[in-house]
Amino acid sequence: MSAFIPTLKTGRAHPHPEPLSGSAFSAVELMPGDRTVVMLDQRLLPRQERYENFQRPEQVADAISTMKVRGAPAIGISAAYGLVLAAVVCDGPRDAFLEVMATTDGMLRRTRPTAVNLAWALDRMHRTVVRIAAEAPRDRVTALAAEARAIHVEDKLACKKMGELGAASVRDGSTILTHCNAGALATGGYGTALGVIRAARDAGKKIRVLSAETRPLLQGARLTAWELHKDGIDVQTITDSMVGSFMARGLIDQVIVGADRVARNGDVANKIGTYGVACLAQVHGIPFDVAAPWSTVDLACPDGASIPIEERGEREVSHVTIGEFEVQVMPDAVRAHNPAFDVTPARLIRALYTELGTASPLDAASLSRLTPPPRAT
Numbered sequence: 415m416s417a418f419i420p421t422l423k424t425g426r427a428h429p430h431p432e433p434l435s436g437s438a439f440s441a442v443e444l445m446p447g448d449r450t451v452v453m454l455d456q457r458l459l460p461r462q463e464r465y466e467n468f469q470r471p472e473q474v475a476d477a478i479s480t481m482k483v484r485g486a487p488a489i490g491i492s493a494a495y496g497l498v499l500a501a502v503v504c505d506g507p508r509d510a511f512l513e514v515m516a517t518t519d520g521m522l523r524r525t526r527p528t529a530v531n532l533a534w535a536l537d538r539m540h541r542t543v544v545r546i547a548a549e550a551p552r553d554r555v556t557a558l559a560a561e562a563r564a565i566h567v568e569d570k571l572a573c574k575k576m577g578e579l580g581a582a583s584v585r586d587g588s589t590i591l592t593h594c595n596a597g598a599l600a601t602g603g604y605g606t607a608l609g610v611i612r613a614a615r616d617a618g619k620k621i622r623v624l625s626a627e628t629r630p631l632l633q634g635a636r637l638t639a640w641e642l643h644k645d646g647i648d649v650q651t652i653t654d655s656m657v658g659s660f661m662a663r664g665l666i667d668q669v670i671v672g673a674d675r676v677a678r679n680g681d682v683a684n685k686i687g688t689y690g691v692a693c694l695a696q697v698h699g700i701p702f703d704v705a706a707p708w709s710t711v712d713l714a715c716p717d718g719a720s721i722p723i724e725e726r727g728e729r730e731v732s733h734v735t736i737g738e739f740e741v742q743v744m745p746d747a748v749r750a751h752n753p754a755f756d757v758t759p760a761r762l763i764r765a766l767y768t769e770l771g772t773a774s775p776l777d778a779a780s781l782s783r784l785t786p787p788p789r790a791t
């Protein structure tokens with residue numbers, strides 16, 4: 415580690431008595447009593463394990479924008495909990511309540527545009543908001559908290575299910591490359607891509623994971639390596655620029671990544687750099703798989719070109735930042751670009767694992783065959 419980054423104290427205990435994530439750490443939890451949202455500040459990992467308490471929905475919106483919490487399912491769950499906090503401070507009658515909820519919904523919805531899980535969770539919460547708007551303030555909070563916790567628990571169960579499905583594709587003794595972090599930190603618990611890896615390990619397969627570092631925010635190096643190491647899974651980190659060479663040398667058997675949005679034709683938006691990895695996998699004949707819950711599938715979006723790609727600030731590229739420490743890596747006068755996601759076309763993807771089954775994105779009809787029955791709300 416460079417000398418100018420002092421070592422920070424780590425290891426604060428998980429603050430939730432029974433975390434819904436079910437692991438030793440949680441991206442986000444709603445505390446008993448429904449008045450406090452607790453988040454692990456992922457910007458500080460792996461050097462510091464610090465949980466923050468939020469009582470106001472604006473704090474949750476800020477945490478999503480600034481990526482204290484990140485990962486498609488985790489930001490959807492966080493937004494749902496943000497709406498609960500808005501209900502706590504609103505004791506007005508039906509119309510006033512609906513107005514507060516609409517304003518809060520808009521604020522949360524605008525935080526990050528690419529992961530459809532955010533809008534999906536807010537749409538689902540909205541159905542409950544409308545149903546319980548005329549009830550007493552405390553009952554409204556109870557109903558919204560129950561729905562938000564259901565979103566959280568269902569996401570974790572979906573991860574377990576897709577993990578089992580995906581694990582069948584993992585060969586014993588193989589080395590798996592993953593990009594960004596699609597783990598317990600990015601979901602309600604267990605993880606999507608990392609859920610497949612966990613399930614393969616739990617099925618007794620011996621596997622090794624290469625986590626690509628994922629410039630500019632280093633989710634692979636900071637988060638995936640931290641979370642898998644904590645779980646006793648053999649993980650090593652390589653820079654993004656090493657992927658082609660490792661594939662050419664026969665050191666990667668399979669690629670598994672998560673997704674922020676899957677379009678109707680099977681195109682997948684995921685962390686910037688994923689498309690390059692998929693192209694390299696194709697050239698080298700290496701299977702490239704995606705794991706994502708159904709809440710990430712956007713059947714209203716026809717193809718990858720229609721997926722909004724978030725542009726983040728230049729500073730994330732011009733500087734390397736870990737917590738409060740940052741260093742500039744390029745000249746002052748040079749501009750940087752920072753699209754946070756890219757699109758991998760369906761033709762480069764072997765399989766999409768969801769909790770409803772496995773789709774082959776090459777066969778666009780196989781996605782619609784997985785469509786779940788409409789919810790009875």
Ligand SMILES: CSC[C@@H](O)[C@@H](O)C(=O)COP(=O)(O)O
Nearest residue numbers: 484485486594596600672673685
């Ligand atoms: C299960 S998380 C899937 C994706 O959200 C993940 O791969 C990813 O791209 C996260 O991007 P991030 O910008 O860190 O929120």
